Amino acid sequence: MKIVLVAINAKYIHSNLAVYSLKASVPEYEDKITLIECTVNQQPEEIFSMIFREQPKLLFFSCYIWNRELVLETAENVKKVLPETKIWAGGPEVSWEPAGFLKENPQFDGLMRGEGEKTFAKLLQYYETGSGRLEDIPGLAFRRDAGGQEETRMISETGPALLPDLDELPFVYRGLMGEEAPFENRILYYESSRGCPFGCSYCLSSVEKGVRFRRIELVEEELSFFLEKKVKQVKFVDRTFNCSPSRTVRIWKYLQKHDNGITNFHFEISGDLLTEDEITVLSAMRPGLVQLEIGVQSVNEKTLEAIGRQAFFDKIQEPVRRIAKTGRVHQHLDLIAGLPWEDMESFADSFNQVYGLHPQELQLGFLKVLKGSPLYRETEKYGIIYRSRPPYEVLQTKWMTCEELLKLKEIEEVLEIYYNSGQYRFTMRALEKSFPSPFSMYENLAAYRKRHTEPGRKYSRLQRMELLRGFALLKGREQGQLYEELLVFDLYLREKAKSRPFWKETDADEREKAAEFYKKEAEERKYLPEYRERSWKQLMHMTHLEHFHFDVLGKGERKDSWILFDYGRRNPLTYDAKIYEVGE
Structure with a gap:
């Protein structure tokens, strides 16, 4: 058979x-x-x-x-x-x-x-x-x-499916990690519990009440398997991983103690449930060991009440800020557009407040009306019109028109390109000061992009940079020069670019000074002692030295500076190169 x-x-x-x-x-x-x-x-x-x-x-x-x-x-x-x-x-x-x-x-x-x-x-x-x-x-x-x-x-x-005892279920990956394993360079998913203690009306997890846990000794044994195999990333599919504080702390302490320096673990948590003990453990972890996905969805309390969500923003923002200050944990925050009682003004407020926490990622999602969810039975009540085919995404509500939701789609696209990619952090942070709010900035950027690009066409990173440059130059020539330099800084912060932007060509004098720096560094090893065996030409190939006319690391004032980008030593959360401000 x-x-x-x-x-x-x-x-x-x-x-x-x-x-x-x-x-x-x-x-x-x-x-x-x-x-x-x-x-x-x-x-x-x-x-x-x-x-x-x-x-x-x-x-x-x-x-x-x-x-x-x-x-x-x-x-x-x-x-x-x-x-x-x-x-x-x-x-x-x-x-x-x-x-x-x-x-x-x-x-x-x-x-x-x-x-x-x-x-x-x-x-x-x-x-x-x-x-x-x-x-x-x-x-x-x-x-x-x-x-x-x-x-x-x-x-x-027939009747409801019989629920298995989670302790009796075999570990699915044992025996599948040999030479012919199908998991190389792939995300592995793991569950230590099933069910969710909450009842968010848009979610299918709200239908089945209660949470069942796998025995924690089994969980630790299975996590050791991932660590021994040096799996790149393991995503827990537990719906609210930190619903049991003592269990959460024990698992996180286990990961901290047995950290292999490679494996990353992803958890979906409820930010308002974070305890002092959990934050303490997170604060002591290797940067990049864990990443957290936190659903905010909205800061509108009437919206949260309508969807049966108990995680209010005032209880989320403090722990998120504290974790961010440690510089050790990648945080991914979610918003959902198209929820009941959320109009454009309310959504813009949600966006601005969550954006103000500066997570590594801010996902702007759109309500999906899933069959079987409580909200599926309330669509008429809230005037929710949605696509009849997957992914059943919202088209219109009592509070948000179809045109407004389409505008948010355009904002989502520029948010993905210019924020979530992490490739324009310094530029966007500076540009934000020229607008009344972050939402206003992305709204204007989305409109500018729509006017200056062709639908369906793919654009390179340099082309996306040029688009952002054009948008920034609308703020005036003096500010525009700063933005041009910040764009170059952001470019080299991520990669040793093979092609330079047209507005920042180097001259012979700068190239000569860069060569002199590397020759001197090969002798003194002031900034790059880890590369002791490398020649000055090899150092030049492995790193990048750039001349700036503005203080790109500070207040953006006019200032001559040279910045060295070391690509062999990167920030594990942002993947940014390690940087040094050096003398000529």
Whole structure:
């Protein structure tokens, strides 16, 4: 009996924990199960071909908002050429309104709903032995096939899926990290708990109440595996990792004690729950060991009350600021546009306040109306109009017009380019002072970009720099000269650029002074003692020396200075080169 599990991920660097967990939960079928992982960027024909070559008897798809349409198309084509193959799907996209889904998509024989490990095991046993009844397996919706054309359209649903004891689930990655491991240069996902203690109405996690934890000794043992293998990044998928303070502190202390200097761990937390002990542990960690994703969503209290969210901004901002001051933890903060009671003025206020915390990333997301979520049943109440196909994104609300949401889309794009990339930090920080608010700056920048670029065209980093330069020059020539230098500083802070911007060409005198500096440095080793064995020409190749006419590191006043960029020593949070202000 050939069994194939298919995961169609959003990106190559992602991995699908669900299919690995299902396979690991049935070790007795290990030799009969094949995993196929691909991405939404691959051609449908390629994905179809990979499945067809396996000739599966049982085919399972993991279905999400990012791959739903591709899953439907692929399953339909497989059913046409392999009509005897039983095709099943699971995941959040098929767990709600299963009867309607099966009626609309006859290529599927059934659906697995909820947590799948126990259901999957019973389903495989049913097909292997040919005995028993699907009606007796919890967590299913399936098409009854009793031979008649009318009866084939009848849909049966069984009771809720049985919840596994998390301590009994095997560790999915053991045995998969050898020479042929599929995880090199990819993000690994890990869960130490399931469920969420909160009830945010836009989230499917609010439907299932309560939190179940994996035994902490098991968690530590499994984390040691990642550390020993020197995995690049591990993302915890726990919905609110720090809902248990004592458990959080113990796990973070374990990571701190056993840090391998390489692995990064990502956690989704609630900022208002951060305790003094947690902040103390974070403050002592290696920079880059952990990163935190904190959902703010809005600072409008009426909005937060409407969506059942308890994390108010006044309780979030202090711990976020304290963690930021340590310079040790990458922080990613989220906002959601299109929530109830949030108009443009209110959203701009949310943006400005969260931006003022200066996280490494500020994600401007848009409300997605997910089937099964409490907000799904309240769309009429709030006048929420949304796309009928994935990702079910908001188009309009009582408080925000479609035109305003489209404007926020444009702002999101420039925010990604000029803030979240981290490539223009000094320029944007200085430019911000010329506008009434950060939101105003990005609103104007988005409008400028729209006028000066072509939709769909890709632009290089230098071209994006030139666009920002043009925008900055609108503030006047004197300020414009400072912004030009800040753009050059930001450029070399990240990379030893092969091409210089046209407004900052070097002259022969500057090149001669740079060569003199490196010759002197090769003798004295004042700034670069780590490269003791390198010649002056090698030092010049590995680093960069730039002449500035403004104080780019200070108040932006006119000042002649030379700055050395060392790319061998970077900030682990920002990836910026280490810099030295040097004499001529």
